[in-house]
Amino acid sequence: MEGTGGEGSEKGGGEKACCCVRERPERNGDDDSQLMLLKPTLLAAATAANQQQNYSDEYRKRSNTLQSNRSDKRWPKRDMGPQFELRCCIDPEILRINVDRQYYFEDETVRVNGSVFHKRHDYNNLMSVIPRSKFNGIHIKMEDDCPQGGDDVRLCLLKSLGAHNLRSIPCVQCKDELKVYDKYPLIDGVFYISPVSQFGPKTEISLDGRRFFLQQLCARCLWSDWSCKNCGKDEWFDGKSYVLGTLYYYDIVSSGRCCPTVCQNCKQPLGVRDQLSTQLANGNYATINEQMTCQSCGVSKFHLVRDIKTCHVSRAPTFCE
Template sequence: RTRVNSMRNDKKWQRKDSIHTELRCNIDPDILKRNVDAKIFFEDDQVKDNGSIFCKRDNFDSLRREIPTSKFNGIHIKMEDDCPQGGDDVRLCLLKTLGAHSMRSLPCVSCFQSLPIYDKYPLVDGIFFLSSLPRQGVPSVHLLFDGRPFYIEVICVACLWSNWECRHCGDESFVGRSLILGTLYTFDVISIPQCCTPLCHSCNSPIAVSPQLINYIKMGNYSLIHEPLTCSACGSTRDHLSRKVTHYNINRQSHPSALMVMETTVSMTSPKLGTDGNIIDASIS
């Protein structure tokens, strides 16, 4: 029915295309077909128990052993959202891609420790992140972000809470303790510090980078790490600002809370000496 003298503006504004800011799965159709033909999904024991191939987290002991008690909260660890429209799209996209490749766990890019993947937040005892660089010994699984394929990679919490030092200049500006555990970062977190002149990934020649671009990255625009740059020596065009783990010396150290627990355990189980040098029984009755 046509309305006369209507005050409503019937103009329809075109919706903004959000494809360049959306995280999407990038699953090979052959893999999906192979999974369907296998018909072993519902025969898996873990699927029968949990409804998926991913683990169900029973406790947070693995995280408590690595981080201080003061950091064990919803600010430093990604927890399940109170409402379904929270960050569930990221979780579903990530788990769908990993599940299609039958990835129940992924190795840490630093220490290669196998980290189980959980079906709820926190998804892993560390962080997921996207990188354009393939890591040796790490399975190649991709996600689409900004219309480009990126590798899904993971760093364990023990390596994140270690001291990272640049092999070339000794810079220690990488602070993994500031990252939220159990979630996905859509940029290469290893490449956050831009302390040294970047080198070409093809010929290892220095790359000329404008100071303005480096300043933007240092101000928090970490997506610019994946900005394509052209090497003047060999002509290779790619994101040369991305760095490898071998760029750093990683010194793993226990956090103060863990050391305190260890010292308390030792003091309760080891014998003590009295003022006269005799051993005092330290057993607890």
């Protein structure tokens, strides 16, 4: 009994063991076959994903390179140099005197225009000076239409002139009065700054922390023929190339060279070094604003500023085209 039972139990246990062993490989075989079938699909998907990622990285890399190259080409980095910061130089005492002297709320110009300056109604005066072919936004400064504004020059000039109650200013050459308008073009001529006041009220403005005098030339003088009284040469001043109605940051009359520079005190040759002459010839007019010492008399002045009295101007004819 024991033996039979033992055998039976062993047999039964063996069968159960065999069944267990038999069932597990069958399930493992199915899983392996399914995995074997899925492997190519998973491998292909992983490969495609890796390729897509590589393509994306490569595209991003190329795009960044192209954008940087394009931006470098379109907007190259340059040394802008001085910032040309323009500021008013208003003496509080002069401002107080002008305010006390003039009651602006009873002023007819202020009542009509809203400011002490004139409101432009036509361009008849300019049209009588310059030809119609030059009557455009290239040769005449018009109102700024950019979203950033860029109105600092106009506001600075009007504040400086308004503090002195200057509604009209004289041309430094012909002495004719020029009306000051509240919008561009500010005058029928050009403003420019100089370290020396040639004629008219001494209105000061600040450029990069240095004080200069505000000067102006009318359009008729700009479009006239200039000659030098000392050497007799002409064609050294090209007034027709300047944009009317705006401000230049250098002495435009002194930018033209015709004869050797002399000391304004002793009239001896100043002996300008070759490097400075080259800078002036290349358009670096900032050197005009520097004081120089005469080797003969030792006087330090702005010798490079041309005296307006040494210039002869033949008034141009009136254009009626």
